[in-house]
Amino acid sequence: MKTNVIYTAVIAVSIFFFLGCENENDINGIGNLVPKTVDQDSSLPSISVNGTQLHAEAFGNPNNPMLIFLHGGPGSDYRNGLNVQQLATDGYYVIFYDQRGSGLSKRHDKKSYSIQLVLDDLTEVIKHYRTSPEQKVFLFGHSWGAMLGTAYVNSYPDKINGLILAEPGGLNKKLLDEYGEMSRKIEIFSEVTSNLLYVDQFLTGKENQHEILDYKFGIATSFSYAKGNKEGIPGPSPFWRIGTTVLESFTDIAENDGFDFTTNLNQYTTKVLFLYGELNQSYGLNFAQKEAAYFPNAAIEEVKGTGHEMIYFKWENVHPIVMNYLNNLK
Structure with a gap:
Protein backbone atom coordinates (compact mmCIF):
# COMPACT_ATOMS: atom_id res chain seq x y z
CA MET A 1 0.00 0.00 0.00
CA LYS A 2 1.82 3.03 -1.19
CA THR A 3 1.26 6.76 -1.58
CA ASN A 4 3.85 9.44 -2.34
CA VAL A 5 3.69 13.17 -1.77
CA ILE A 6 5.07 16.44 -3.07
CA TYR A 7 4.01 18.45 -0.03
CA THR A 8 6.80 19.65 2.27
CA ALA A 9 7.17 21.43 5.60
CA VAL A 10 7.21 24.69 3.62
CA ILE A 11 3.55 24.11 2.76
CA ALA A 12 2.75 23.51 6.41
CA VAL A 13 4.36 26.83 7.30
CA SER A 14 2.48 28.63 4.54
CA ILE A 15 -0.81 27.22 5.81
CA PHE A 16 0.07 28.49 9.29
CA PHE A 17 0.38 32.06 7.98
CA PHE A 18 -2.59 31.55 5.70
CA LEU A 19 -4.78 30.72 8.69
CA GLY A 20 -3.45 33.68 10.64
CA CYS A 21 -4.07 36.37 8.04
CA GLU A 22 -6.78 39.02 8.40
CA ASN A 23 -8.99 37.56 5.70
CA GLU A 24 -9.11 34.14 7.31
CA ASN A 25 -10.43 31.31 5.16
CA ASP A 26 -12.21 28.18 6.37
CA ILE A 27 -9.81 25.22 6.43
CA ASN A 28 -12.84 22.98 5.89
CA GLY A 29 -13.75 24.94 2.79
CA ILE A 30 -13.88 23.07 -0.50
CA GLY A 31 -10.60 23.39 -2.37
CA ASN A 32 -8.79 25.44 0.31
CA LEU A 33 -6.38 22.70 1.41
CA VAL A 34 -6.53 20.03 -1.28
CA PRO A 35 -7.90 19.71 -4.84
CA LYS A 36 -11.64 19.33 -5.31
CA THR A 37 -13.19 15.94 -6.01
CA VAL A 38 -15.38 15.16 -9.03
CA ASP A 39 -18.62 15.85 -7.18
CA GLN A 40 -17.23 19.31 -6.31
CA ASP A 41 -15.72 20.17 -9.72
CA SER A 42 -17.79 19.30 -12.78
CA SER A 43 -14.86 19.99 -15.12
CA LEU A 44 -13.07 16.81 -14.00
CA PRO A 45 -13.60 13.65 -16.09
CA SER A 46 -15.82 11.22 -14.21
CA ILE A 47 -18.25 8.33 -14.36
CA SER A 48 -21.18 7.52 -12.06
CA VAL A 49 -21.37 3.84 -11.09
CA ASN A 50 -22.58 1.77 -8.15
CA GLY A 51 -23.86 4.73 -6.15
CA THR A 52 -20.71 6.84 -6.36
CA GLN A 53 -18.87 9.20 -8.71
CA LEU A 54 -15.37 8.21 -9.78
CA HIS A 55 -12.63 10.27 -11.35
CA ALA A 56 -11.93 8.32 -14.56
CA GLU A 57 -10.45 8.53 -18.06
CA ALA A 58 -10.17 6.20 -21.04
CA PHE A 59 -7.60 6.16 -23.85
CA GLY A 60 -7.46 4.30 -27.14
CA ASN A 61 -9.94 2.53 -29.40
CA PRO A 62 -12.98 1.41 -27.33
CA ASN A 63 -13.21 -1.77 -29.40
CA ASN A 64 -9.68 -2.93 -28.57
CA PRO A 65 -8.97 -5.31 -25.67
CA MET A 66 -9.57 -3.42 -22.43
CA LEU A 67 -6.85 -2.88 -19.83
CA ASP A 77 -4.80 7.81 -7.29
CA TYR A 78 -3.80 6.94 -10.83
CA ARG A 79 -1.69 10.02 -11.55
CA ASN A 80 1.67 8.28 -11.03
CA GLY A 81 0.50 5.42 -13.25
CA LEU A 82 -0.28 7.48 -16.32
CA ASN A 83 2.71 6.04 -18.18
CA VAL A 84 0.48 3.01 -18.72
CA GLN A 85 -1.43 5.22 -21.18
CA GLN A 86 1.22 4.21 -23.74
CA LEU A 87 -0.53 0.85 -24.04
CA ALA A 88 -3.34 2.67 -25.86
CA THR A 89 -0.95 3.18 -28.80
CA ASP A 90 -0.06 -0.52 -28.59
CA GLY A 91 -3.61 -1.63 -29.37
CA TYR A 92 -5.34 -1.59 -25.97
CA TYR A 93 -8.28 0.37 -24.58
CA VAL A 94 -6.74 1.74 -21.38
CA ILE A 95 -8.93 2.72 -18.44
CA PHE A 96 -7.85 4.72 -15.39
CA TYR A 97 -10.03 5.44 -12.39
CA ASP A 98 -9.49 6.69 -8.86
CA GLN A 99 -11.06 4.09 -6.61
CA ARG A 100 -13.99 4.95 -4.35
CA GLY A 101 -12.95 7.58 -1.80
CA SER A 102 -9.50 7.89 -3.40
CA GLY A 103 -7.72 10.59 -5.37
CA LEU A 104 -10.29 12.92 -6.93
CA SER A 105 -13.22 10.50 -6.58
CA LYS A 106 -16.16 11.26 -4.32
CA ARG A 107 -15.63 10.87 -0.55
CA HIS A 108 -17.85 8.67 1.64
CA ASP A 109 -18.34 7.93 5.32
CA LYS A 110 -15.63 5.79 6.88
CA LYS A 111 -18.10 3.09 7.91
CA SER A 112 -19.43 2.65 4.37
CA TYR A 113 -16.39 0.89 2.87
CA SER A 114 -15.88 -2.84 2.36
CA ILE A 115 -13.79 -5.10 0.14
CA GLN A 116 -16.90 -6.34 -1.63
CA LEU A 117 -17.98 -2.77 -2.35
CA VAL A 118 -14.76 -1.90 -4.21
CA LEU A 119 -14.97 -5.22 -6.08
CA ASP A 120 -18.50 -4.27 -7.13
CA ASP A 121 -17.20 -0.87 -8.23
CA LEU A 122 -14.67 -2.59 -10.49
CA THR A 123 -17.41 -4.77 -11.98
CA GLU A 124 -19.39 -1.65 -12.79
CA VAL A 125 -16.35 0.14 -14.26
CA ILE A 126 -15.87 -2.81 -16.61
CA LYS A 127 -19.56 -2.72 -17.59
CA HIS A 128 -19.42 1.03 -18.16
CA TYR A 129 -16.55 0.88 -20.64
CA ARG A 130 -17.06 -2.53 -22.24
CA THR A 131 -18.32 -2.34 -25.81
CA SER A 132 -19.13 -6.02 -26.36
CA PRO A 133 -19.40 -9.27 -24.37
CA GLU A 134 -16.48 -10.66 -26.41
CA GLN A 135 -14.10 -7.83 -25.52
CA LYS A 136 -11.20 -9.15 -23.47
CA VAL A 137 -10.45 -7.51 -20.12
CA PHE A 138 -7.01 -7.30 -18.49
CA LEU A 139 -6.16 -5.91 -15.05
CA PHE A 140 -2.86 -4.17 -14.27
CA GLY A 141 -2.49 -3.51 -10.55
CA HIS A 142 0.28 -1.79 -8.62
CA SER A 143 0.82 -2.29 -4.86
CA TRP A 144 -2.64 -2.14 -3.24
CA GLY A 145 -4.07 -2.16 -6.77
CA ALA A 146 -2.35 -5.50 -7.35
CA MET A 147 -3.99 -6.79 -4.16
CA LEU A 148 -7.35 -5.54 -5.45
CA GLY A 149 -6.81 -7.22 -8.82
CA THR A 150 -6.01 -10.47 -7.03
CA ALA A 151 -9.11 -10.16 -4.87
CA TYR A 152 -11.16 -9.70 -8.04
CA VAL A 153 -9.95 -12.83 -9.83
CA ASN A 154 -10.22 -14.71 -6.53
CA SER A 155 -13.94 -13.88 -6.51
CA TYR A 156 -14.53 -13.92 -10.29
CA PRO A 157 -11.91 -16.18 -11.91
CA ASP A 158 -13.80 -16.44 -15.20
CA LYS A 159 -14.20 -12.70 -15.87
CA ILE A 160 -10.62 -11.53 -16.43
CA ASN A 161 -8.41 -12.53 -19.40
CA GLY A 162 -5.07 -11.57 -17.89
CA LEU A 163 -3.58 -10.17 -14.70
CA ILE A 164 -0.43 -8.10 -14.14
CA LEU A 165 0.65 -7.64 -10.52
CA ALA A 166 3.37 -5.11 -9.70
CA GLU A 167 4.51 -5.82 -6.14
CA PRO A 168 1.24 -6.49 -4.31
CA GLY A 169 1.78 -5.68 -0.65
CA GLY A 170 0.34 -8.98 0.55
CA LEU A 171 -2.35 -11.30 -0.77
CA ASN A 172 -3.50 -12.16 2.74
CA LYS A 173 -3.09 -10.62 6.19
CA LYS A 174 -0.06 -12.76 7.07
CA LEU A 175 1.86 -11.72 3.96
CA LEU A 176 0.86 -8.08 4.36
CA ASP A 177 2.22 -8.05 7.91
CA GLU A 178 5.41 -9.67 6.70
CA TYR A 179 5.88 -7.09 3.97
CA GLY A 180 5.08 -4.24 6.35
CA GLU A 181 7.76 -5.41 8.77
CA MET A 182 10.32 -5.34 5.97
CA SER A 183 9.39 -2.01 4.41
CA ARG A 184 7.78 1.06 5.89
CA LYS A 185 8.65 2.16 9.40
CA ILE A 186 8.37 5.79 10.53
CA GLU A 187 11.19 6.95 12.80
CA ILE A 188 9.54 8.73 15.72
CA PHE A 189 12.00 11.66 15.62
CA SER A 190 12.33 11.90 11.84
CA GLU A 191 11.83 15.18 9.97
CA VAL A 192 8.62 13.82 8.49
CA THR A 193 7.18 13.02 11.92
CA SER A 194 8.15 16.49 13.16
CA ASN A 195 6.37 18.07 10.20
CA LEU A 196 3.21 16.10 10.94
CA LEU A 197 3.27 16.96 14.64
CA TYR A 198 3.74 20.62 13.73
CA VAL A 199 0.66 20.55 11.52
CA ASP A 200 -1.28 18.84 14.34
CA GLN A 201 -0.94 22.04 16.36
CA PHE A 202 -3.48 23.80 14.16
CA LEU A 203 -5.06 21.08 11.99
CA THR A 204 -6.62 18.31 14.04
CA GLY A 205 -9.16 16.62 11.79
CA LYS A 206 -11.95 14.35 13.00
CA GLU A 207 -13.45 11.33 11.28
CA ASN A 208 -14.80 12.23 7.83
CA GLN A 209 -13.32 15.76 7.85
CA HIS A 210 -11.88 14.84 4.49
CA GLU A 211 -10.20 18.13 3.54
CA ILE A 212 -8.10 18.27 6.72
CA LEU A 213 -7.36 14.55 6.91
CA ASP A 214 -6.29 14.32 3.28
CA TYR A 215 -4.01 17.34 3.62
CA LYS A 216 -2.36 15.99 6.77
CA PHE A 217 -1.80 12.55 5.34
CA GLY A 218 -0.31 14.07 2.21
CA ILE A 219 2.42 15.55 4.38
CA ALA A 220 2.92 12.42 6.46
CA THR A 221 3.50 10.04 3.58
CA SER A 222 6.72 11.66 2.45
CA PHE A 223 8.48 9.11 4.68
CA SER A 224 8.01 6.57 1.90
CA TYR A 225 10.81 8.09 -0.19
CA ALA A 226 13.04 9.22 2.70
CA LYS A 227 16.76 8.66 2.18
CA GLY A 228 17.67 5.02 2.72
CA ASN A 229 14.12 3.66 2.37
CA LYS A 230 14.12 -0.09 1.75
CA GLU A 231 11.70 0.02 -1.15
CA GLY A 232 14.12 1.71 -3.51
CA ILE A 233 12.04 4.85 -4.07
CA PRO A 234 14.33 7.71 -5.22
CA GLY A 235 11.91 10.57 -4.61
CA PRO A 236 8.31 11.77 -4.82
CA SER A 237 5.97 10.76 -7.59
CA PRO A 238 2.96 12.92 -8.49
CA PHE A 239 -0.56 12.51 -7.16
CA TRP A 240 -3.67 14.63 -6.91
CA ARG A 241 -5.02 13.92 -3.42
CA ILE A 242 -4.82 11.24 -0.74
CA GLY A 243 -8.04 9.51 0.39
CA THR A 244 -7.28 9.19 4.10
CA THR A 245 -10.67 7.94 5.23
CA VAL A 246 -10.74 4.98 2.85
CA LEU A 247 -7.18 4.09 3.92
CA GLU A 248 -8.18 4.19 7.58
CA SER A 249 -11.29 2.13 6.86
CA PHE A 250 -9.39 -0.66 5.08
CA THR A 251 -6.67 -0.60 7.73
CA ASP A 252 -9.35 -1.21 10.36
CA ILE A 253 -10.87 -4.00 8.27
CA ALA A 254 -7.48 -5.68 7.89
CA GLU A 255 -6.69 -5.40 11.59
CA ASN A 256 -10.11 -6.33 12.95
CA ASP A 257 -11.40 -8.83 10.40
CA GLY A 258 -8.32 -9.91 8.46
CA PHE A 259 -8.50 -10.76 4.78
CA ASP A 260 -7.43 -13.52 2.42
CA PHE A 261 -7.48 -13.01 -1.35
CA THR A 262 -5.99 -16.45 -2.07
CA THR A 263 -8.84 -18.82 -1.19
CA ASN A 264 -9.97 -19.45 -4.78
CA LEU A 265 -6.92 -18.54 -6.86
CA ASN A 266 -6.42 -22.15 -7.91
CA GLN A 267 -9.42 -21.60 -10.19
CA TYR A 268 -7.66 -18.84 -12.11
CA THR A 269 -5.64 -20.84 -14.63
CA THR A 270 -4.60 -17.99 -16.97
CA LYS A 271 -0.94 -17.04 -16.65
CA VAL A 272 -0.35 -14.18 -14.19
CA LEU A 273 2.60 -11.80 -14.52
CA PHE A 274 4.39 -10.72 -11.32
CA LEU A 275 6.72 -7.73 -11.46
CA TYR A 276 9.21 -6.72 -8.78
CA GLY A 277 11.78 -3.94 -8.66
CA GLU A 278 15.45 -4.79 -8.48
CA LEU A 279 16.06 -2.09 -5.84
CA ASN A 280 13.21 -2.96 -3.49
CA GLN A 281 14.95 -4.75 -0.63
CA SER A 282 11.60 -5.48 1.05
CA TYR A 283 10.03 -7.40 -1.82
CA GLY A 284 12.48 -9.21 -4.05
CA LEU A 285 12.30 -12.58 -5.77
CA ASN A 286 11.65 -14.48 -2.55
CA PHE A 287 8.49 -12.54 -1.70
CA ALA A 288 7.31 -12.63 -5.31
CA GLN A 289 7.65 -16.41 -5.28
CA LYS A 290 5.59 -16.68 -2.09
CA GLU A 291 2.75 -14.75 -3.69
CA ALA A 292 3.00 -16.33 -7.13
CA ALA A 293 2.76 -19.79 -5.56
CA TYR A 294 -0.97 -19.25 -4.96
CA PHE A 295 -1.61 -19.20 -8.72
CA PRO A 296 -1.54 -22.35 -10.91
CA ASN A 297 0.28 -20.47 -13.68
CA ALA A 298 2.53 -17.49 -12.94
CA ALA A 299 5.61 -15.81 -14.39
CA ILE A 300 7.93 -13.59 -12.35
CA GLU A 301 10.00 -10.80 -13.90
CA GLU A 302 12.52 -8.45 -12.30
CA VAL A 303 12.41 -4.81 -13.41
CA LYS A 304 15.96 -3.50 -13.47
CA GLY A 305 17.11 -0.21 -11.99
CA THR A 306 14.03 0.58 -9.93
CA GLY A 307 12.12 -0.09 -6.74
CA HIS A 308 8.47 -0.12 -5.74
CA GLU A 309 7.41 2.87 -7.85
CA MET A 310 8.59 1.19 -11.05
CA ILE A 311 5.70 2.39 -13.22
CA TYR A 312 6.52 6.05 -12.66
CA PHE A 313 10.32 5.95 -12.48
CA LYS A 314 11.22 3.11 -14.91
CA TRP A 315 8.27 2.62 -17.22
CA GLU A 316 10.70 2.15 -20.10
CA ASN A 317 11.84 -1.08 -18.39
CA VAL A 318 8.34 -2.19 -17.41
CA HIS A 319 6.74 -1.61 -20.82
CA PRO A 320 8.46 -4.36 -22.88
CA ILE A 321 7.82 -6.97 -20.18
CA VAL A 322 4.14 -6.05 -20.03
CA MET A 323 3.79 -6.02 -23.81
CA ASN A 324 5.35 -9.45 -24.16
CA TYR A 325 2.88 -10.83 -21.61
CA LEU A 326 -0.18 -9.14 -23.11
CA ASN A 327 0.62 -10.03 -26.69
CA ASN A 328 0.83 -13.69 -25.75
CA LEU A 329 -2.72 -13.50 -24.39
CA LYS A 330 -4.33 -11.08 -26.85
Whole structure:
Protein backbone atom coordinates (compact mmCIF):
# COMPACT_ATOMS: atom_id res chain seq x y z
CA MET A 1 0.00 0.00 0.00
CA LYS A 2 1.82 3.03 -1.19
CA THR A 3 1.26 6.76 -1.58
CA ASN A 4 3.85 9.44 -2.34
CA VAL A 5 3.69 13.17 -1.77
CA ILE A 6 5.07 16.44 -3.07
CA TYR A 7 4.01 18.45 -0.03
CA THR A 8 6.80 19.65 2.27
CA ALA A 9 7.17 21.43 5.60
CA VAL A 10 7.21 24.69 3.62
CA ILE A 11 3.55 24.11 2.76
CA ALA A 12 2.75 23.51 6.41
CA VAL A 13 4.36 26.83 7.30
CA SER A 14 2.48 28.63 4.54
CA ILE A 15 -0.81 27.22 5.81
CA PHE A 16 0.07 28.49 9.29
CA PHE A 17 0.38 32.06 7.98
CA PHE A 18 -2.59 31.55 5.70
CA LEU A 19 -4.78 30.72 8.69
CA GLY A 20 -3.45 33.68 10.64
CA CYS A 21 -4.07 36.37 8.04
CA GLU A 22 -6.78 39.02 8.40
CA ASN A 23 -8.99 37.56 5.70
CA GLU A 24 -9.11 34.14 7.31
CA ASN A 25 -10.43 31.31 5.16
CA ASP A 26 -12.21 28.18 6.37
CA ILE A 27 -9.81 25.22 6.43
CA ASN A 28 -12.84 22.98 5.89
CA GLY A 29 -13.75 24.94 2.79
CA ILE A 30 -13.88 23.07 -0.50
CA GLY A 31 -10.60 23.39 -2.37
CA ASN A 32 -8.79 25.44 0.31
CA LEU A 33 -6.38 22.70 1.41
CA VAL A 34 -6.53 20.03 -1.28
CA PRO A 35 -7.90 19.71 -4.84
CA LYS A 36 -11.64 19.33 -5.31
CA THR A 37 -13.19 15.94 -6.01
CA VAL A 38 -15.38 15.16 -9.03
CA ASP A 39 -18.62 15.85 -7.18
CA GLN A 40 -17.23 19.31 -6.31
CA ASP A 41 -15.72 20.17 -9.72
CA SER A 42 -17.79 19.30 -12.78
CA SER A 43 -14.86 19.99 -15.12
CA LEU A 44 -13.07 16.81 -14.00
CA PRO A 45 -13.60 13.65 -16.09
CA SER A 46 -15.82 11.22 -14.21
CA ILE A 47 -18.25 8.33 -14.36
CA SER A 48 -21.18 7.52 -12.06
CA VAL A 49 -21.37 3.84 -11.09
CA ASN A 50 -22.58 1.77 -8.15
CA GLY A 51 -23.86 4.73 -6.15
CA THR A 52 -20.71 6.84 -6.36
CA GLN A 53 -18.87 9.20 -8.71
CA LEU A 54 -15.37 8.21 -9.78
CA HIS A 55 -12.63 10.27 -11.35
CA ALA A 56 -11.93 8.32 -14.56
CA GLU A 57 -10.45 8.53 -18.06
CA ALA A 58 -10.17 6.20 -21.04
CA PHE A 59 -7.60 6.16 -23.85
CA GLY A 60 -7.46 4.30 -27.14
CA ASN A 61 -9.94 2.53 -29.40
CA PRO A 62 -12.98 1.41 -27.33
CA ASN A 63 -13.21 -1.77 -29.40
CA ASN A 64 -9.68 -2.93 -28.57
CA PRO A 65 -8.97 -5.31 -25.67
CA MET A 66 -9.57 -3.42 -22.43
CA LEU A 67 -6.85 -2.88 -19.83
CA ILE A 68 -7.80 -1.36 -16.49
CA PHE A 69 -5.08 0.16 -14.31
CA LEU A 70 -5.58 -0.28 -10.56
CA HIS A 71 -3.63 2.25 -8.53
CA GLY A 72 -2.04 1.84 -5.11
CA GLY A 73 -3.08 3.00 -1.67
CA PRO A 74 -5.73 2.38 -0.55
CA GLY A 75 -6.49 6.05 -1.03
CA SER A 76 -3.94 7.12 -3.64
CA ASP A 77 -4.80 7.81 -7.29
CA TYR A 78 -3.80 6.94 -10.83
CA ARG A 79 -1.69 10.02 -11.55
CA ASN A 80 1.67 8.28 -11.03
CA GLY A 81 0.50 5.42 -13.25
CA LEU A 82 -0.28 7.48 -16.32
CA ASN A 83 2.71 6.04 -18.18
CA VAL A 84 0.48 3.01 -18.72
CA GLN A 85 -1.43 5.22 -21.18
CA GLN A 86 1.22 4.21 -23.74
CA LEU A 87 -0.53 0.85 -24.04
CA ALA A 88 -3.34 2.67 -25.86
CA THR A 89 -0.95 3.18 -28.80
CA ASP A 90 -0.06 -0.52 -28.59
CA GLY A 91 -3.61 -1.63 -29.37
CA TYR A 92 -5.34 -1.59 -25.97
CA TYR A 93 -8.28 0.37 -24.58
CA VAL A 94 -6.74 1.74 -21.38
CA ILE A 95 -8.93 2.72 -18.44
CA PHE A 96 -7.85 4.72 -15.39
CA TYR A 97 -10.03 5.44 -12.39
CA ASP A 98 -9.49 6.69 -8.86
CA GLN A 99 -11.06 4.09 -6.61
CA ARG A 100 -13.99 4.95 -4.35
CA GLY A 101 -12.95 7.58 -1.80
CA SER A 102 -9.50 7.89 -3.40
CA GLY A 103 -7.72 10.59 -5.37
CA LEU A 104 -10.29 12.92 -6.93
CA SER A 105 -13.22 10.50 -6.58
CA LYS A 106 -16.16 11.26 -4.32
CA ARG A 107 -15.63 10.87 -0.55
CA HIS A 108 -17.85 8.67 1.64
CA ASP A 109 -18.34 7.93 5.32
CA LYS A 110 -15.63 5.79 6.88
CA LYS A 111 -18.10 3.09 7.91
CA SER A 112 -19.43 2.65 4.37
CA TYR A 113 -16.39 0.89 2.87
CA SER A 114 -15.88 -2.84 2.36
CA ILE A 115 -13.79 -5.10 0.14
CA GLN A 116 -16.90 -6.34 -1.63
CA LEU A 117 -17.98 -2.77 -2.35
CA VAL A 118 -14.76 -1.90 -4.21
CA LEU A 119 -14.97 -5.22 -6.08
CA ASP A 120 -18.50 -4.27 -7.13
CA ASP A 121 -17.20 -0.87 -8.23
CA LEU A 122 -14.67 -2.59 -10.49
CA THR A 123 -17.41 -4.77 -11.98
CA GLU A 124 -19.39 -1.65 -12.79
CA VAL A 125 -16.35 0.14 -14.26
CA ILE A 126 -15.87 -2.81 -16.61
CA LYS A 127 -19.56 -2.72 -17.59
CA HIS A 128 -19.42 1.03 -18.16
CA TYR A 129 -16.55 0.88 -20.64
CA ARG A 130 -17.06 -2.53 -22.24
CA THR A 131 -18.32 -2.34 -25.81
CA SER A 132 -19.13 -6.02 -26.36
CA PRO A 133 -19.40 -9.27 -24.37
CA GLU A 134 -16.48 -10.66 -26.41
CA GLN A 135 -14.10 -7.83 -25.52
CA LYS A 136 -11.20 -9.15 -23.47
CA VAL A 137 -10.45 -7.51 -20.12
CA PHE A 138 -7.01 -7.30 -18.49
CA LEU A 139 -6.16 -5.91 -15.05
CA PHE A 140 -2.86 -4.17 -14.27
CA GLY A 141 -2.49 -3.51 -10.55
CA HIS A 142 0.28 -1.79 -8.62
CA SER A 143 0.82 -2.29 -4.86
CA TRP A 144 -2.64 -2.14 -3.24
CA GLY A 145 -4.07 -2.16 -6.77
CA ALA A 146 -2.35 -5.50 -7.35
CA MET A 147 -3.99 -6.79 -4.16
CA LEU A 148 -7.35 -5.54 -5.45
CA GLY A 149 -6.81 -7.22 -8.82
CA THR A 150 -6.01 -10.47 -7.03
CA ALA A 151 -9.11 -10.16 -4.87
CA TYR A 152 -11.16 -9.70 -8.04
CA VAL A 153 -9.95 -12.83 -9.83
CA ASN A 154 -10.22 -14.71 -6.53
CA SER A 155 -13.94 -13.88 -6.51
CA TYR A 156 -14.53 -13.92 -10.29
CA PRO A 157 -11.91 -16.18 -11.91
CA ASP A 158 -13.80 -16.44 -15.20
CA LYS A 159 -14.20 -12.70 -15.87
CA ILE A 160 -10.62 -11.53 -16.43
CA ASN A 161 -8.41 -12.53 -19.40
CA GLY A 162 -5.07 -11.57 -17.89
CA LEU A 163 -3.58 -10.17 -14.70
CA ILE A 164 -0.43 -8.10 -14.14
CA LEU A 165 0.65 -7.64 -10.52
CA ALA A 166 3.37 -5.11 -9.70
CA GLU A 167 4.51 -5.82 -6.14
CA PRO A 168 1.24 -6.49 -4.31
CA GLY A 169 1.78 -5.68 -0.65
CA GLY A 170 0.34 -8.98 0.55
CA LEU A 171 -2.35 -11.30 -0.77
CA ASN A 172 -3.50 -12.16 2.74
CA LYS A 173 -3.09 -10.62 6.19
CA LYS A 174 -0.06 -12.76 7.07
CA LEU A 175 1.86 -11.72 3.96
CA LEU A 176 0.86 -8.08 4.36
CA ASP A 177 2.22 -8.05 7.91
CA GLU A 178 5.41 -9.67 6.70
CA TYR A 179 5.88 -7.09 3.97
CA GLY A 180 5.08 -4.24 6.35
CA GLU A 181 7.76 -5.41 8.77
CA MET A 182 10.32 -5.34 5.97
CA SER A 183 9.39 -2.01 4.41
CA ARG A 184 7.78 1.06 5.89
CA LYS A 185 8.65 2.16 9.40
CA ILE A 186 8.37 5.79 10.53
CA GLU A 187 11.19 6.95 12.80
CA ILE A 188 9.54 8.73 15.72
CA PHE A 189 12.00 11.66 15.62
CA SER A 190 12.33 11.90 11.84
CA GLU A 191 11.83 15.18 9.97
CA VAL A 192 8.62 13.82 8.49
CA THR A 193 7.18 13.02 11.92
CA SER A 194 8.15 16.49 13.16
CA ASN A 195 6.37 18.07 10.20
CA LEU A 196 3.21 16.10 10.94
CA LEU A 197 3.27 16.96 14.64
CA TYR A 198 3.74 20.62 13.73
CA VAL A 199 0.66 20.55 11.52
CA ASP A 200 -1.28 18.84 14.34
CA GLN A 201 -0.94 22.04 16.36
CA PHE A 202 -3.48 23.80 14.16
CA LEU A 203 -5.06 21.08 11.99
CA THR A 204 -6.62 18.31 14.04
CA GLY A 205 -9.16 16.62 11.79
CA LYS A 206 -11.95 14.35 13.00
CA GLU A 207 -13.45 11.33 11.28
CA ASN A 208 -14.80 12.23 7.83
CA GLN A 209 -13.32 15.76 7.85
CA HIS A 210 -11.88 14.84 4.49
CA GLU A 211 -10.20 18.13 3.54
CA ILE A 212 -8.10 18.27 6.72
CA LEU A 213 -7.36 14.55 6.91
CA ASP A 214 -6.29 14.32 3.28
CA TYR A 215 -4.01 17.34 3.62
CA LYS A 216 -2.36 15.99 6.77
CA PHE A 217 -1.80 12.55 5.34
CA GLY A 218 -0.31 14.07 2.21
CA ILE A 219 2.42 15.55 4.38
CA ALA A 220 2.92 12.42 6.46
CA THR A 221 3.50 10.04 3.58
CA SER A 222 6.72 11.66 2.45
CA PHE A 223 8.48 9.11 4.68
CA SER A 224 8.01 6.57 1.90
CA TYR A 225 10.81 8.09 -0.19
CA ALA A 226 13.04 9.22 2.70
CA LYS A 227 16.76 8.66 2.18
CA GLY A 228 17.67 5.02 2.72
CA ASN A 229 14.12 3.66 2.37
CA LYS A 230 14.12 -0.09 1.75
CA GLU A 231 11.70 0.02 -1.15
CA GLY A 232 14.12 1.71 -3.51
CA ILE A 233 12.04 4.85 -4.07
CA PRO A 234 14.33 7.71 -5.22
CA GLY A 235 11.91 10.57 -4.61
CA PRO A 236 8.31 11.77 -4.82
CA SER A 237 5.97 10.76 -7.59
CA PRO A 238 2.96 12.92 -8.49
CA PHE A 239 -0.56 12.51 -7.16
CA TRP A 240 -3.67 14.63 -6.91
CA ARG A 241 -5.02 13.92 -3.42
CA ILE A 242 -4.82 11.24 -0.74
CA GLY A 243 -8.04 9.51 0.39
CA THR A 244 -7.28 9.19 4.10
CA THR A 245 -10.67 7.94 5.23
CA VAL A 246 -10.74 4.98 2.85
CA LEU A 247 -7.18 4.09 3.92
CA GLU A 248 -8.18 4.19 7.58
CA SER A 249 -11.29 2.13 6.86
CA PHE A 250 -9.39 -0.66 5.08
CA THR A 251 -6.67 -0.60 7.73
CA ASP A 252 -9.35 -1.21 10.36
CA ILE A 253 -10.87 -4.00 8.27
CA ALA A 254 -7.48 -5.68 7.89
CA GLU A 255 -6.69 -5.40 11.59
CA ASN A 256 -10.11 -6.33 12.95
CA ASP A 257 -11.40 -8.83 10.40
CA GLY A 258 -8.32 -9.91 8.46
CA PHE A 259 -8.50 -10.76 4.78
CA ASP A 260 -7.43 -13.52 2.42
CA PHE A 261 -7.48 -13.01 -1.35
CA THR A 262 -5.99 -16.45 -2.07
CA THR A 263 -8.84 -18.82 -1.19
CA ASN A 264 -9.97 -19.45 -4.78
CA LEU A 265 -6.92 -18.54 -6.86
CA ASN A 266 -6.42 -22.15 -7.91
CA GLN A 267 -9.42 -21.60 -10.19
CA TYR A 268 -7.66 -18.84 -12.11
CA THR A 269 -5.64 -20.84 -14.63
CA THR A 270 -4.60 -17.99 -16.97
CA LYS A 271 -0.94 -17.04 -16.65
CA VAL A 272 -0.35 -14.18 -14.19
CA LEU A 273 2.60 -11.80 -14.52
CA PHE A 274 4.39 -10.72 -11.32
CA LEU A 275 6.72 -7.73 -11.46
CA TYR A 276 9.21 -6.72 -8.78
CA GLY A 277 11.78 -3.94 -8.66
CA GLU A 278 15.45 -4.79 -8.48
CA LEU A 279 16.06 -2.09 -5.84
CA ASN A 280 13.21 -2.96 -3.49
CA GLN A 281 14.95 -4.75 -0.63
CA SER A 282 11.60 -5.48 1.05
CA TYR A 283 10.03 -7.40 -1.82
CA GLY A 284 12.48 -9.21 -4.05
CA LEU A 285 12.30 -12.58 -5.77
CA ASN A 286 11.65 -14.48 -2.55
CA PHE A 287 8.49 -12.54 -1.70
CA ALA A 288 7.31 -12.63 -5.31
CA GLN A 289 7.65 -16.41 -5.28
CA LYS A 290 5.59 -16.68 -2.09
CA GLU A 291 2.75 -14.75 -3.69
CA ALA A 292 3.00 -16.33 -7.13
CA ALA A 293 2.76 -19.79 -5.56
CA TYR A 294 -0.97 -19.25 -4.96
CA PHE A 295 -1.61 -19.20 -8.72
CA PRO A 296 -1.54 -22.35 -10.91
CA ASN A 297 0.28 -20.47 -13.68
CA ALA A 298 2.53 -17.49 -12.94
CA ALA A 299 5.61 -15.81 -14.39
CA ILE A 300 7.93 -13.59 -12.35
CA GLU A 301 10.00 -10.80 -13.90
CA GLU A 302 12.52 -8.45 -12.30
CA VAL A 303 12.41 -4.81 -13.41
CA LYS A 304 15.96 -3.50 -13.47
CA GLY A 305 17.11 -0.21 -11.99
CA THR A 306 14.03 0.58 -9.93
CA GLY A 307 12.12 -0.09 -6.74
CA HIS A 308 8.47 -0.12 -5.74
CA GLU A 309 7.41 2.87 -7.85
CA MET A 310 8.59 1.19 -11.05
CA ILE A 311 5.70 2.39 -13.22
CA TYR A 312 6.52 6.05 -12.66
CA PHE A 313 10.32 5.95 -12.48
CA LYS A 314 11.22 3.11 -14.91
CA TRP A 315 8.27 2.62 -17.22
CA GLU A 316 10.70 2.15 -20.10
CA ASN A 317 11.84 -1.08 -18.39
CA VAL A 318 8.34 -2.19 -17.41
CA HIS A 319 6.74 -1.61 -20.82
CA PRO A 320 8.46 -4.36 -22.88
CA ILE A 321 7.82 -6.97 -20.18
CA VAL A 322 4.14 -6.05 -20.03
CA MET A 323 3.79 -6.02 -23.81
CA ASN A 324 5.35 -9.45 -24.16
CA TYR A 325 2.88 -10.83 -21.61
CA LEU A 326 -0.18 -9.14 -23.11
CA ASN A 327 0.62 -10.03 -26.69
CA ASN A 328 0.83 -13.69 -25.75
CA LEU A 329 -2.72 -13.50 -24.39
CA LYS A 330 -4.33 -11.08 -26.85
